[in-house]
Amino acid sequence: MAADELTPGISRRNFLKGAGGAAAVTGLANRAVEASEAGEASVASGADGPLRGTLEIVLRINGHERPVQVEPRTTLLRALRERLDPALTGTKEVCNGGSCGACTVLLDGEVACACSVLAIDARGREITTVEGLVEKGEGLSPVQAALLEHDGVMCGFCTPGFTISLGALLDARPDAPEAAITEALAGNLCRCGTQPAVLAAARELSSGGAKSDQGGGR
Incomplete structure (x- = not known):
């Protein structure tokens, strides 16, 4: 078995790539939710910021x-x-x-x-x-x-x-x-x-x- 393999068909390199991609997607999703909540709060308070909806x-x-x-x-x-x-x-x-x-x-x-x-x-x-x-x-x-x-x-x-x-x-x-x-x-x-x-x-x-x-x- 090659040194960089964890299990048959899965290499250490591919595993790290997949884990990194999942973390990036999760981070982007969290930031999108935070931005949306911030926009709604700014509309409700009348503060400067992005306006969405009506x-x-x-x-x-x-x-x-x-x-x-x-x-x-x-x-x-x-x-x-x-x-x-x-x-x-x-x-x-x-x-x-x-x-x-x-x-x-x-x-x-x-x-x-x-x-x-x-x-x-x-x-x-x-x-x-x-x-x-x-x-x-x-x-x-x-x-x-x-x-x-x-x-x-x-x-x-x-x-x-x-x-x-x-x-x-x-x-x-x-x-x-x-x-x-x-x-x-x-x-x-x-x-x-x-x-x-x-x-x-x-x-x-x-x-x-x-x-x-x-x-x-x-």
């Missing part, structure tokens, strides 16, 4: 505290449209890439694309959606009424974004000139071609904007 957060939306279950990857847009009960579907999902402006909301008074903001990053901030504009008063907001008057609404998917962006501009600068209006609406796209009508409505609302003799309708 967690309940509270978002302040249109002046109301709204609890919502989200995953770490859930965008604010998906939280508004799919996770809230009742859902707020006025904020539209179109490009889902921050390039069309249909999902525009206000975060602490600043315009933002809800598809490009994580829901967990919106905690502690004041979120205003297009539904919140109606809640502030009775009937349509001045921006919404002007868009209707100038025939600036067609399919309606872009309308909430235009309403939020234009409203934010006029709240900050009631006398916004034409250049400021154009810049404020640059991130909002209407695929139906109502952009001229939207600009005409904006000019009418702004005391500093150029008035449109043609009314801006299609």
